[in-house]
Amino acid sequence: MAFNSIIYSSHEIIKASFLLHFCAETDKLRFSLSNRDHLMAKKNKKNKRSRIISDKRTAARPANDTLPELSQHQLLGLTLIVVCIYYGYSFLSNGFYQHDEAGHFVNMRTFWHDPKIILGIWAKPGYKLLFVIPSLLGPHFILFYNALIAGLTCFFTYKLCEKAGCKTPLFAFILLAFQPFWFQLAFRNYSETVSALILVLFLYMHYVDRKWIAALLLSYIVLTRQELYVFLGLYGLYLLLNKKFIPMLLLAVFPLLNHLWGWAVTGDPLFLYNQIFGTLETIQSAYPSMGFFHYFRMSLVIFGALALIYYLVYLGQLIFYKQRVEWFVFLAFTLFFLEYCVFQNKLIQIGPSGAGNLRYMNVVSPFIAILGAMALERLPDMKSRSKLLILLIPFSILALIYMRFKHNNLAYIPQDDYTPLLLVLIVVFSVFLLNKKRQILYFLIAASAVFTVLTLKPMQRSxxxxxxxxxxxxxxxxxxxxxxxxxxxxxxxxxxxxxxxxxxxxxxxxxxxxxxxxxxxxxxxxxxxxxxxxxxxxxxxxxxxxxxxxxxxxxxxxxxxxxxxxxxxxxxxxxxxxxxxxxxx
Known part of the structure; x- marks a missing residue:
């Protein structure tokens, strides 16, 4: 009896322990489920907030506001079309912008009798070495060859714009291809076009982290435009600070080869120095300076209303809206432009004035096009654009006062012409009216065609x-x-x-x-x-x-x-x- 009582008691204890353990586990499970529900609710609330923010952003950017990327074949086809347009225009504009284009052709052909003829600041050996063989095929082939180089510059401007992070590089292609002075001189014998191509390739190689190729390209380009020695020095400092010593040393390759060649044929151990500074003194005494603001005043003639206004929009975005700056592209354009403004200063003669030659700006035409394309890409995401008026209104007033003139592609003629002002106002209004990238693309195409017809005048023989x-x-x-x-x-x-x-x-x-x-x-x-x-x-x-x-x-x-x-x-x-x-x- 006692034994049965003990067995019964033990059974009850085990049963009670089991019930207590079951209740504890149930409470633990209930707490776990409750905690999970709380976390899920918190996560859903966060996701809901994210969806609201995303919906707001989507509302700011119109639906289907994307542009298809061009395939390699499509981009090459577009480039070929532009080359054909340039070459075709050469038959309508069969006069000379300046006699240098004829002089350069004769100089190219003379190379085969006297190779040292292409040495010197005017001859520009880096430019001539790329042309001496094509020149053997005659002046008409050289027209096509120049048009091809101009078209390839548009092609690589697209590629550089893409590498710089812009999702609408087609805008840059259009903004370059139809800039007034770029279009007018695309097929002509000047070093500016090939210099622009090499400068674009230099930055492209920099962006794809081929610094040694970039250094060699920049080293070569100073043989086509001596004012780019400033860029050579600045990039050398950049490479030094980033401990890229081999590319930094490569910057000296082509200037050194040029100097050694000149020394060998002239016997002058200071050949390069004397070429640069001796020619500088001659040019300074032969050609007048046009004043610091000469290129500002002629900027509409050179770059056109589209590229220039959208460059100002880019400035407004970085100043008033704290947008990211693409420093290499921005400095390439801005420093070169200001460098030539300094050269035109009448108070203190610094550098070659060149009588304020407008074609010099073609060297950096691709970069103002890229900056304009970046500005246009950002426009659809900008709810408020009113701060841009801080730049655009004063510029429009300045255009009314100082840019309403006729010109002969060299300097302004003191006769009123309100066409430039009209084009400026159209582009300024587009900044506030265009809300989709497709709208911007269609506007660029239409405006480029109309503006080209209105502003471009074929050059006839004088x-x-x-x-x-x-x-x-x-x-x-x-x-x-x-x-x-x-x-x-x-x-x-x-x-x-x-x-x-x-x-x-x-x-x-x-x-x-x-x-x-x-x-x-x-x-x-x-x-x-x-x-x-x-x-x-x-x-x-x-x-x-x-x-x-x-x-x-x-x-x-x-x-x-x-x-x-x-x-x-x-x-x-x-x-x-x-x-x-x-x-x-």
């Missing part, structure tokens, strides 16, 4: 060009190349299709030594533009020198004169050698 063509045709008919020739005008050789080395009896530019040493029978084609420039060259001979010596020179025909009588060309023949000439020799 009165001087026509006189030179007529003179060369006369010389061909009269077989002047059977005589030794003295001629200084670039177009004389360009229209004849010969370098000085190609004339069977020889040819040379006109100066006192050449006149004294000329053989009897030498024909002298003296022009009023290039044959007498005492500020640039010593030993210049005025036309009166020949007219006053009738016993030594005879005039072969009446002078060739332009219709406005501002340009003339005299043709003389040397008929005797006098004692005074022998004394001068």
């Amino acid at each position: 009165a001087e060009d026509r006189v030179m063509y007529e003179a060369v045709e006369w010389a061909k008919q009269n077989k002047s190349d059977s005589h030794p020739i003295l001629a200084s005008h670039t177009l004389f050789y360009y229209f004849w299709g010969k370098t000085r080395h190609d004339f069977p009896e020889g040819a040379a530019v006109i100066d006192q030594d050449a006149v004294n040493q000329a053989e009897i029978g030498t024909q002298i084609f003296w022009d009023s533009h290039y044959s007498y420039r005492p500020n640039l060259r010593s030993g210049q001979v005025p036309h009166t020198y020949f007219l006053e010596r009738e016993n030594e020179f005879r005039m072969l025909r009446q002078p060739f004169l332009s219709a406005d009588r501002r340009f003339g060309l005299f043709v003389f023949e040397k008929i005797a050698v006098t004692d005074s000439m022998r004394l001068n020799e």
Whole structure:
């Protein structure tokens, strides 16, 4: 009986323990479930808040506001179309922007007779080395070759814009391809276009972390534009601070090779120094400075309303909205632009003025296009854009006061033209009216086409060009190349299709030594533009020198004169050698 009682008691204790354990586990499970429900509710609340924020952001950006990315083939096809447009335009605009484009072609061909001819600041060896072989195919092929380089610059501007983080690189392509001065000079013989391409490739290689290639490209580009030595120094400092010592050393490669080549052919151990600073002094005395604000005033002519206004929008975004700055692209454009403004300063002469030549800005045209594209990409996400007016309103007023003028592609003409102001206002309004990227794309395409038609005027041959063509045709008919020739005008050789080395009896530019040493029978084609420039060259001979010596020179025909009588060309023949000439020799 006692044993049964013990067994019963033990059974009850075990049962009670089991019940207590079950209740404890149940409470623990209930607490766990409650805690899980609490965490899930908290998470759902957070997700709901995230969805609300996301919905707000989506509301700020219109639905389907994306642009399809161009495939490689599509981008190449678009590039080819632009190249064909540039080349086709060359037949409508068959005059010269400046005679340098003819001079550069003759210089390229002369290389094959005298390689050292491409050394020097004007000749720009880095530029000429890329052209001496294509030049053998003639001037029309060079037009296409230049157009191809301009098109490839648009292509790599797209690629650079993409690498810089912009999702709408097509905007940059369009903003570059149809900039007024870029379009106008795309097919012409100037170093600015190829310099722009190399500079874009330099930054592209920097962004893809190929610093050694970037360094070599920047090292090469100073052989095409000497003012880019500033960029060389700044990038060298950047590489030094980032301990990229090998790329930093590579920056010296091409300037050193250029110097060694020049030293070898001239015997001057300071060749590069003397080329830069000697030429600088000559240019400063020969060409006037246009004033610090010259390029500001002409910026609409150079870059056009689209690129310029959207660059100002980019400035407004970084100043007033604290947007991220793409420093390398921003500094490439801004420093180069300001550098040339300093060169034009009249108070203190610093650097080469170049008479405020507008084409120099084409070197950085790709970068203002990229900055404009970045500004446009951000526009649809900007709810409020009113702060941009802080820049856009003053600029519009300045455009009304200082930019309503006609121009001749070199400088402004003091005659009112309100077309630039109208285009500025259209683009300013677009900043506040366009809310979708597709709208922006369609506007860019339409505005580029309309603005190009309104502002672009094909360049026709000037009165001087026509006189030179007529003179060369006369010389061909009269077989002047059977005589030794003295001629200084670039177009004389360009229209004849010969370098000085190609004339069977020889040819040379006109100066006192050449006149004294000329053989009897030498024909002298003296022009009023290039044959007498005492500020640039010593030993210049005025036309009166020949007219006053009738016993030594005879005039072969009446002078060739332009219709406005501002340009003339005299043709003389040397008929005797006098004692005074022998004394001068």
